Amino acid sequence: MEALSGFLIATGLIFIAELGDKSQLVALWFATRYRWWTVLAGVTVATLVVHLASVAAGRVLDELIPEDVLLVIVGL
Template sequence: MNGFLAALALSFAVIFVAELGDKSQLMALTFATRFRPVPVLIGITVATALVHLVSVGIGYGLGATLPTGWISLIAGLAFLVFGAWTLRGDKLTDDEKNKAERTTGSAVLAVGGAFFLAELGDKTMLATITLATQHGWFGTWLGSTLGMVAADALAILVGRLLGRHLPERVIRFGAAALFAIFGIWLIVEAIIKLG
């Protein structure tokens, strides 16, 4: 049990600190200005749990790596599309707005998919792989997942507070800019990895 608690605590602390200021924390803030916090947090949690499960599997059992260059390239292009889509904006009728606020499935899928792609090959994934090579897989998985979700929950809180005080146009342009930055960032990472 001591090994489990040590892996849990160490993984939580390392990933929480690594996530502060990371692009996925900024993504959480951006999504929180567009969706309700609970679906955003659910999407982040599911994506993080899956990515970190893969990470500990690699680190603990296989010692292999994923082709992160191509994944970063695809994710980068997807983020550019998300940015353009956000910039274009959508107009909802009152009825559609009420339905969107009640519907959490689409937000969970959007956030979860974006986070899953963004986290593959990210520093938190690599840190989790490294931690899993030296500590138990379950404690590392649970600690790294909780550490990332806790850091991103802070970003969601900040995003919700900003969303109440900023005009919709500022939020739309800011979100589009952040998606474009994430996309370019991932494409540059992909070029470096593939080059």
């Protein structure tokens, strides 16, 4: 249940944070020029790659940086 809770919180926060950003505006512009499903597929793959890289980097940083230092860096 904890994993589902974390998933839902991350999904909701990222959804809110991403509204109206550059990527969304570029996707909107591309959708006016190309087939919508092609744009959707490209956006989906690109987003997946970016988020996989972010998660991997976070995992590596978690192993390298002590938790107290990490909390200061992220401002908690």
